[in-house]
Amino acid sequence: MTEADEHTTAVLVVGGGITGLSTALFLTRLGVRPLLVERHPSTAILPQARAFNPRSLEIYRPLGLEEEIRAHESILADFPEMIGAETLAGEERFRFDLLAHVRPPAGVSPVDWAMIDQDELERIVRAAAEGGGADVRFGTELVSLDADGGDEGVRAVVRDLESGTELRVRADYVVAADGHRAGIRERLDIGVDQPGPLSHAVYFVFDADLTDSLRGRRFLLAYLDEPVIGTVLVPLREAGRWMLGVPYYPELGEGPGDFSERRCAELARLAVGVADLDLTLVPPVPGWPQKVSHSTGGGWVAHRFSSGRVLFAGDAAHVVPPSGSYGANTGIADAHNLAWKLAAVIRGQAGPALLDTYEQERRPVARVTLDQAMRLLRVRYEGSADELAAMDELSMILGYRYDSAAISAETPAPDGPVEDPRVPSGRPGLRAPHVWLERDGAQLSTIDLCAGAFTLLTGPDGGDWRAVAGAAAASLGVEVDVHRAGVDLGDPEERFLGAFGIGPAGASLVRPDGFVAWRAEAGPERPESESAFGRALARILSRDATG
């Protein structure tokens, strides 16, 4: 290779799963065109996540993707149910609606869950990222990474797996979204917190007519006791196609190599409970040579979410058991938190220290999410329906709180890591509450209004804030959109002031990722408020107040 072969990019994203693809998409919408490499020839090889929570939809919706996501919701969306039985043909031991306790009430979010398979969502996000100018290269692997380049950035080598051609890459930043095996994090010698790996399973897809065993039933997921307790049977989109996950135990000397296709066919017959079931194992994607995959489940959080100019996101930074549908959704939220910070630093609008707030904000969220997922796992297996109902998952999804230099903290400090989004306080550090406003007679959520740019929302008597925000934004070279609720925008339900916790002349500054960064309960008094607002904005952007 010669120097001429070197490709220069602001951001190299490693991994084309939902976290990497979302990072690429969010960056393109902020004017940064990353290079993304993914070793697989195509998007996800199995559906994996099938339930995307309202926060993920709130993130994709302002980008115009909700309609397409809804159009690709699974035909099983009307049956978000989990069942338990010894075998599929046997008696059902339990059945419950996975979303019964986690659907947001109407006033809490403009969106509901989306029951879309992860591979379908990845296709949509990939197309949108490519449409926005991201250079997305599947079938391309990261071969080496030199993260010690200092101001020179990161040097990497990537290889096209079909042609074998290598390309040298110099990137200002690398987002390591390379999944739970976390090759980059491991290379950089960054360890993880407990509990660690908890389970191992083999997965395979098979075609079979299970009409008799189903007896007219439909479900999203079946937990079966045969051939091993914890076996999972999942109906796929194609009629008559199934995925089976069977736990194995390394401590008993078992390993993925023990699961031949023939043995897997036998395991599927045991799980269904029909000894002579006619079935065929199929590759998870056409042409894929391997029909049996394996994975390690459990829970861990990386000790650090970055190393110099390399930032870890998604499963590369944290893994949670699939008990609360948190895995993929947490990766999307990481990508969303990171993308605006990267874009602001790359565009010179923020100081590099803004990137330190990524770990300060996302690592604690990963930790409480993991704790919640572990509790949920225990309650599902050993607890009661009442205990399950008492777990406040909605607060975990929509009410987690950030505490970092990119948030203007208020005193007294609030209690606990989450707040109930049903009774929002509007405090800095929390997701800006959803309130229906009105523009030109059309309904508009504050969630859609405060997306992709700094937004200052003021009360009806807060007209003076426009000049204050304009002066501060101009001196720092950033854009701040200003809207006056009750004047520029209708507030038909009269919820705005209460939800944001400000008076009629107050203002709330929302970051490009939809989190409240600062607020003033009352109106501006110049010049004090002007400089207070300017100082707050400069601090949020890790700039000194003079810019």
Ligand SMILES: Cc1cc2nc3c(=O)[nH]c(=O)nc-3n(C[C@H](O)[C@H](O)[C@H](O)COP(=O)(O)OP(=O)(O)OC[C@H]3O[C@@H](n4cnc5c(N)ncnc54)[C@H](O)[C@@H]3O)c2cc1C
């Ligand atoms: C069976 C199952 C069910 C699940 N159910 C749910 C659920 O209901 N809800 C939920 O939210 N989550 C669920 N999850 C978890 C969810 O699928 C993961 O959290 C999610 O896939 C993580 O996305 P990611 O992009 O961070 O990592 P991944 O999806 O693992 O993507 C990482 C990518 O990086 C690529 N890569 C790695 N190294 C390199 C390299 N050197 N060069 C190039 N590319 C590389 C890999 O090929 C991979 O495609 C489930 C997972 C499984 C296995």
